[in-house]
Amino acid sequence: xxxxxxxxxxxxxxxxxxxxxxxxxxxxxxxxxxxxxxxxxxxxxxxxxxxxxxxxxxxxxxxxxxxxxxxxxxxxxxxxxxxxxxxxxxxxxxxxxxxxxxxxxxxxxxxxxxxxxxxxxxxxxxxxxxxxxxxxxxxxxxxxxxxxxxxxxxxxxxxxxxxxxxxxxxxxxxxxxxxxxxxxxxxxxxxxxxxxxxxxxxxxxxxxxxxxxxxxxxxxxxxxxxxxxxxxxxxxxxxxxxxxxxxxxxxxxxxxxxxxxxxxxxxxxxxxxxxxxxxxxxxxxxxxxxxxxxxxxxxxxxxxxxxxxxxxxxxxxxxxxxxxxxxxxxxxxxxxxxxxxxxxxxxxxxxxxxxxxxxxxxxxxxxxxxxxxxxxxxxxxxxxxxxxxxxxxxxxxxxxxxxxxxxxxxxxxxx
Amino acid sequence: xxxxxxxxxxxxxxxxxxxxxxxxxxxxxxxxxxxxxxxxxxxxxxxxxxxxxxxxxxxxxxxxxxxxxxxxxxxxxxxxxxxxxxxxxxxxxxxxxxxxxxxxxxxxxxxxxxxxxxxxxxxxxxxxxxxxxxxxxxxxxxxxxxxxxxxxxxxxxxxxxxxxxxxxxxxxxxxxxxxxxxxxxxxxxxxxxxxxxxxxxxxxxxxxxxxxxxxxxxxxxxxxxxxxxxxxxxxxxxxxxxxxxxxxxxxxxxxxxxxxxxxxxxxxxxxxxxxxxxxxxxxxxxxx
Numbered sequence: 001x002x003x004x005x006x007x008x009x010x011x012x013x014x015x016x017x018x019x020x021x022x023x024x025x026x027x028x029x030x031x032x033x034x035x036x037x038x039x040x041x042x043x044x045x046x047x048x049x050x051x052x053x054x055x056x057x058x059x060x061x062x063x064x065x066x067x068x069x070x071x072x073x074x075x076x077x078x079x080x081x082x083x084x085x086x087x088x089x090x091x092x093x094x095x096x097x098x099x100x101x102x103x104x105x106x107x108x109x110x111x112x113x114x115x116x117x118x119x120x121x122x123x124x125x126x127x128x129x130x131x132x133x134x135x136x137x138x139x140x141x142x143x144x145x146x147x148x149x150x151x152x153x154x155x156x157x158x159x160x161x162x163x164x165x166x167x168x169x170x171x172x173x174x175x176x177x178x179x180x181x182x183x184x185x186x187x188x189x190x191x192x193x194x195x196x197x198x199x200x201x202x203x204x205x206x207x208x209x210x211x212x213x214x215x216x217x218x219x220x221x222x223x224x225x226x227x228x229x230x231x232x233x234x235x236x237x238x239x240x241x242x243x244x245x246x247x248x249x250x251x252x253x254x255x256x257x258x259x260x261x262x263x264x265x266x267x268x269x270x271x272x273x274x275x276x277x278x279x280x281x282x283x284x285x286x287x288x289x290x291x292x293x294x295x296x297x298x299x300x301x302x303x304x305x306x307x308x309x310x311x312x313x314x315x316x317x318x319x320x321x322x323x324x325x326x327x328x329x330x331x332x333x334x335x336x337x338x339x340x341x342x343x344x345x346x347x348x349x350x351x352x353x354x355x356x357x358x359x360x361x362x363x364x365x366x367x368x369x370x371x372x373x374x375x376x377x378x379x380x381x382x383x384x385x386x387x388x389x390x391x392x393x394x395x396x397x398x399x400x401x402x403x404x405x406x407x408x409x410x411x412x413x414x415x
Numbered sequence: 416x417x418x419x420x421x422x423x424x425x426x427x428x429x430x431x432x433x434x435x436x437x438x439x440x441x442x443x444x445x446x447x448x449x450x451x452x453x454x455x456x457x458x459x460x461x462x463x464x465x466x467x468x469x470x471x472x473x474x475x476x477x478x479x480x481x482x483x484x485x486x487x488x489x490x491x492x493x494x495x496x497x498x499x500x501x502x503x504x505x506x507x508x509x510x511x512x513x514x515x516x517x518x519x520x521x522x523x524x525x526x527x528x529x530x531x532x533x534x535x536x537x538x539x540x541x542x543x544x545x546x547x548x549x550x551x552x553x554x555x556x557x558x559x560x561x562x563x564x565x566x567x568x569x570x571x572x573x574x575x576x577x578x579x580x581x582x583x584x585x586x587x588x589x590x591x592x593x594x595x596x597x598x599x600x601x602x603x604x605x606x607x608x609x610x611x612x613x614x615x616x617x618x619x620x621x622x623x624x625x626x627x628x629x630x631x632x633x634x635x636x637x638x639x640x641x642x643x644x645x646x647x648x649x650x651x652x653x654x655x656x657x658x659x660x661x662x663x664x665x666x667x668x669x670x671x672x673x674x675x676x677x678x679x680x681x682x683x684x685x686x687x688x689x690x691x692x693x694x695x696x697x698x699x700x701x702x703x
Binding site: 020072073075080084088089104116117118121241291 | 430431432433434435436437438454455457458461462465468469472534537539540541542543545558697698699700701
């Protein structure tokens, strides 16, 4: 961007820390006035970084890493306990201010009110009102009291106001949590436009895809400390790996009957090498070694793909095609393979399970390594569909119509 | 997109640098905070207008309530104090006397009671957006000032009705109301910042304001206070303001001593309240 102010930084943080005192709800009442120290908690510790003019910085980290605290400090909502933050120019946060709306006031009055709260001058709001109304998709409802708005309209208008400040530095906090897909896309476009115009942008988010899509540089925040400062792709990978490594205490498996034991398990690539990272749309193979102590029939194997939140996204069972299995004594191995996995980017836990007669569980085994899925053949959505594009020319000329499957060129488009 | 680009470049000339540091009593938030406050003057006006327009939405009598409330109090107090207790009223009709006292008192009481809870009531804004938060209590003071102007219509009516001559002397009302507004704002800021941490303040305030009213010359004249207690009495700035306002309206000679004490206390309290407010305000979003 502009190199005319090469020495100047838009944001400069040095040794910034934030301490919270935790309230103790169960403290006996008589100690309320004593000088005893309430328990303390450092949400941020010794955070230092710079943001250059025109730069787009992403800050990612797991829940509780201190992202919201950092947002509040940068936005000037709260003061740091230690250190210093230097802000050059007008800083504005892109947030949903609908909660500050007064339900009795019309949309227009509320736009003026929240615009003023965000630091806009009256004339500036008047000039931008048409844009704001269009952005929010409110149309004629702008002169209706907001108490009669649908919740979607309320949120969109609340967000549209803050999206139309023209700051020097834009602070974005979880844009993608607002509105429907179309609206989110408009938010993205708006951020893009501001970025093209040279606005410095700081995006604080746990939406890794957004950070990858928008940022030139990213910071990884963990337990209130910056642990990495690198290009977004690397940060996103680090974050996913970190998330995968966190040990979840899985119950030791409900081993009602140990005739069949799953002795291990893992993801492998096409050459049989262990694998922890795949891309959406890549092939995936799972190896499930097991041992059998006595001949048994009516056995089925299942694999579960579970999100970090614990919801089962997908489950496949061997009975689906082959019916129940009869197993002989000894060690064997079963393999699950899939040509194109449909999981969206994220971190997943895989659990394998052996059961008998569709009921009693023989053994279960959660893979020690989680599966990290990175963006691949997916544009947007909740899952990937294995697919193929075909173009068909209509037989307007006397030639018979001919299917024309797209080659690799199309694949690039899809990616 | 082009328009955005142009705007960004037009602004490039002067970018102020703001430094955010941990709050300390040493930096007195002097000029910086005042400059920032000036930047947000539109917010002060918009938010104050909003207070007024919202208050009487969906009420039939609307802003007439600004007159009706003190008027109703006046009727009650006149019935009790004039008829039953034979309260002295310095040669003025008691109804007029009480109404002229209730107006400045209502300004103070409503500013302080709504200003004190302003940070908590607007917690949604306080925790989401950064702006000079002293604007919140200030808007309630401005709204109360507008109410005073509306209620003054009835005062003028009463002056005409009782054939009290209005002279140039009445202009004393202006500096007195300005000082009273500043005093109300100072109290609202101090209590408002403390209220965030100590919610007892808001609860106790109703009772305190009741007692304070009886400790101020609202329903009786300042001259009725025993001479021995006078100094203690006028340390309460409301004594000077309420008495001053009424004497200015009724065309009586001002008690300059009481007014001077009230003004000095106000002049000292305003900067103190501002500094304390700014200090507590720095971490208010963490507690509210």
